[in-house]
Amino acid sequence: MRNEMETQDTLCARSYDGAWMTDIDDTIVESGESPGDDWIEWLASKIRILKKHRIAWIPMSGVAIAKLGPRIIYRLPKDVLSHVLYYGGDGSQKYYYDTAAGSWKEDLSYRRVFTDAQTVAVIGTEEFVTFLTTNPAGKLSSSDAAARCDAALRKLDAGGFSSSAGSFLDEMKVILGQRGFDPAVSETYFRGGSVSWMMLGDTSVDPYKTDHAVKVRMELIAYAERRLEEEGHLKRFGNEGIIIPFHGSRGIKFVMRKNDKERGTRDLIEHSRIPASSILFAGNELFDGGNDNMIRNIEGVTLLSVGEHTDPGPDVVFGGIGIQANNSWMEHVCAALEAGTPWSEVLAHIRNHNKESNR
Numbered sequence: 244m245r246n247e248m249e250t251q252d253t254l255c256a257r258s259y260d261g262a263w264m265t266d267i268d269d270t271i272v273e274s275g276e277s278p279g280d281d282w283i284e285w286l287a288s289k290i291r292i293l294k295k296h297r298i299a300w301i302p303m304s305g306v307a308i309a310k311l312g313p314r315i316i317y318r319l320p321k322d323v324l325s326h327v328l329y330y331g332g333d334g335s336q337k338y339y340y341d342t343a344a345g346s347w348k349e350d351l352s353y354r355r356v357f358t359d360a361q362t363v364a365v366i367g368t369e370e371f372v373t374f375l376t377t378n379p380a381g382k383l384s385s386s387d388a389a390a391r392c393d394a395a396l397r398k399l400d401a402g403g404f405s406s407s408a409g410s411f412l413d414e415m416k417v418i419l420g421q422r423g424f425d426p427a428v429s430e431t432y433f434r435g436g437s438v439s440w441m442m443l444g445d446t447s448v449d450p451y452k453t454d455h456a457v458k459v460r461m462e463l464i465a466y467a468e469r470r471l472e473e474e475g476h477l478k479r480f481g482n483e484g485i486i487i488p489f490h491g492s493r494g495i496k497f498v499m500r501k502n503d504k505e506r507g508t509r510d511l512i513e514h515s516r517i518p519a520s521s522i523l524f525a526g527n528e529l530f531d532g533g534n535d536n537m538i539r540n541i542e543g544v545t546l547l548s549v550g551e552h553t554d555p556g557p558d559v560v561f562g563g564i565g566i567q568a569n570n571s572w573m574e575h576v577c578a579a580l581e582a583g584t585p586w587s588e589v590l591a592h593i594r595n596h597n598k599e600s601n602r
Contacts, residue, residue, distance in 0.1 A: 261517060261523075262299045262300075262301050263573075264522060265301070265524070266304065266504075266525065267303075270549060271566060271570065273566065274447060277315075278314070283319065289574075289577050290323040292577040293580070298580075299328060301327075302329050302330075303329075303330040303334075305437060306331060307331055307332050307434040308329060308347065309379045309380065310432070311329070321340075321342075325342060327339075328511070330504070330510075333436060333496065333534070334503045335355050335437060335499060336350075336434075355483070357433075359392075360395045360399050360481070362433060365410060365497050367409050370433065371395070402480055412431060415442075415463050422462075424443065437496055437499065439495075440494055440495045442463065443493075448492050467487055471484075471485060476500070481499075483499050483501065484499075485499060489528075489532050489534045504524075504535060504537055504538050508522070520587075521586065524546050525548075526546075528550055547559075549569040562596065579592070
């Protein structure tokens with residue numbers, strides 16, 4: 244409890260007048276890309292301008308900090324980190340930079356993750372043991388990991404969990420192989436409050452766009468949703484159930500109910516005391532089934548779409564397509580702030596972009 248109170252006190256002591264929230268993969272960088280040092284310095288220069296004007300930079304992603312950190316977050320210079328918060332694991336975890344300790348820390352009061360039993364039911368024993376023995380946040384010995392896995396299996400057995408192959412993903416790998424794909428190529432990422440299964444591996448979106456890949460992926464999503472429903476969304480094994488809330492453009496995600504970017508946004512509004520009207524969100528999946536779309540439930544947030552597909556609506560600004568479009572907006576916004584334009588007027592200009600484009 245003491246550590247949680249210290250975390251909240253540290254975060255509440257910071258004061259921001261606004262926030263630039265952003266998706267990461269395929270919004271500011273290509274999916275899985277580790278950008279060069281020149282790009283990191285470019286990004287840091289923009290965050291410095293945002294910081295100067297009391298605007299926080301808030302990356303939000305399904306990626307765990309253990310994976311995104313070495314790519315981007317850990318490479319940012321220390322002078323900007325007081326104005327950076329990271330919401331990862333599909334809204335299950337929140338991280339901030341503790342300037343006194345000189346390290347990134349998790350806000351444990353925000354944490355909402357799978358139980359061990361739920362994890363084993365979704366990803367299986369082999370993947371779970373691998374996670375426990377390699378997790379940078381706290382590696383376990385092989386014997387301790389095996390003991391935790393055995394305890395989870397006993398809970399599943401006592402709760403009447405039924406799987407013909409051991410776990411949902413084990414069942415889905417069988418189907419994947421029957422459809423002509425190699426299950427050994429697939430990759431599983433457990434992120435505490437979510438699981439991402441990349442059936443074709445963690446590659447670019449292009450292999451997932453073929454007609455056959457799209458058809459098989461939709462079949463597997465429907466299968467996983469049916470299995471979750473049959474098992475009561477695994478809620479009997481934890482405090483909350485597991486769902487597949489969005490379909491995105493790659494892979495298949497199992498997420499703890501209510502863990503999403505909307506949750507992170509509402510937390511930002513409540514605990515950082517930033518009104519929705521002072522928040523800008525940029526993302527590439529602002530469509531029904533996309534992993535950015537839940538933010539549309541929060542009235543007042545300025546939504547900037549840079550995706551190939553966006554559901555129409557008065558709350559979404561069409562800002563162009565792709566990473567270059569997003570980064571051009573970042574250049575434009577920072578230049579406006581440096582020219583003396585207040586943040587509220589910057590957001591108003593962005594919201595009026597659709598009207599100006601249609602003239």
